[in-house]
Amino acid sequence: MSGFFLTIEGCEGAGKSTAVNLIKEWMSEKGIEFTETREPGGTRVAEDIRSLLLSHHGEALSDTTELLLMFAARSQNLFHNIEPGMTAGKVVICDRFTDATYAYQGGGRGLDQQQISTLENLVQGSRRPDMTILMDVDPEVGMARARGRGELDRIEQEKMDFFERVREEYLNRSKVFSEQYEVIHAGGSLDNVKQQILSVLDRRLASRIKGRI
Numbered sequence: 001m002s003g004f005f006l007t008i009e010g011c012e013g014a015g016k017s018t019a020v021n022l023i024k025e026w027m028s029e030k031g032i033e034f035t036e037t038r039e040p041g042g043t044r045v046a047e048d049i050r051s052l053l054l055s056h057h058g059e060a061l062s063d064t065t066e067l068l069l070m071f072a073a074r075s076q077n078l079f080h081n082i083e084p085g086m087t088a089g090k091v092v093i094c095d096r097f098t099d100a101t102y103a104y105q106g107g108g109r110g111l112d113q114q115q116i117s118t119l120e121n122l123v124q125g126s127r128r129p130d131m132t133i134l135m136d137v138d139p140e141v142g143m144a145r146a147r148g149r150g151e152l153d154r155i156e157q158e159k160m161d162f163f164e165r166v167r168e169e170y171l172n173r174s175k176v177f178s179e180q181y182e183v184i185h186a187g188g189s190l191d192n193v194k195q196q197i198l199s200v201l202d203r204r205l206a207s208r209i210k211g212r213i
Helices: 016-029 044-054 063-087 098-108 113-124 139-149 160-176 190-212
Strands: 004-010 034-038 091-095 131-136 181-185
Touching: 004 016, 004 098, 016 034, 016 091, 016 131, 016 190, 034 063, 044 063, 063 091, 063 098, 063 113, 098 113, 098 160, 131 160, 131 190, 139 160, 160 181, 181 190
Parallel strands: 004 091, 004 131, 034 091, 131 181
Antiparallel strands: none
16 A cells, blocks of 8 residues: 655754654554655765755855755655655655755745746656645744754855745745645744644544555
């Protein structure tokens, strides 16, 4: 039977790692088979591309180069992780996916959304997330958390208005694709955020997984 494709999205410092860990714990308690990956990354080649994307270089990356590298890494992740996991009937948990490209390269960089859509169809075919959990937080709060983790990567060093555009595009997509998205208000206490996520899993995921896997 087909698997279930669950993606976790959000800006820097939104708590995606916390969400992923909570979801894995929930899956394990229910005896649900899952596999975990991330973007960009997830395979040896895709992780090398991730390093190119996030490291500081003496040579600037053009916005188009950044976009193409994102989809190159995604193609590897789909081939080695996502599609095999779906074929095996597992829940595939992916820390960011193509919604992030629309948010960062589309919203943040201002690249043509139609160009992103063309690459999306080329690389993914009909594969789209079954559900997306968006960890939403004010960029000021998120970046304060990110700075507290240590040195910022190349993208994390963008100006605040970049992250405001990223957040705006995420929220726009959550409205357009309301059946796919669940928005978690991630600016509150950890307990509150966890309760929101668990509520989403119990309400939307448990019954769907039971029927499909």
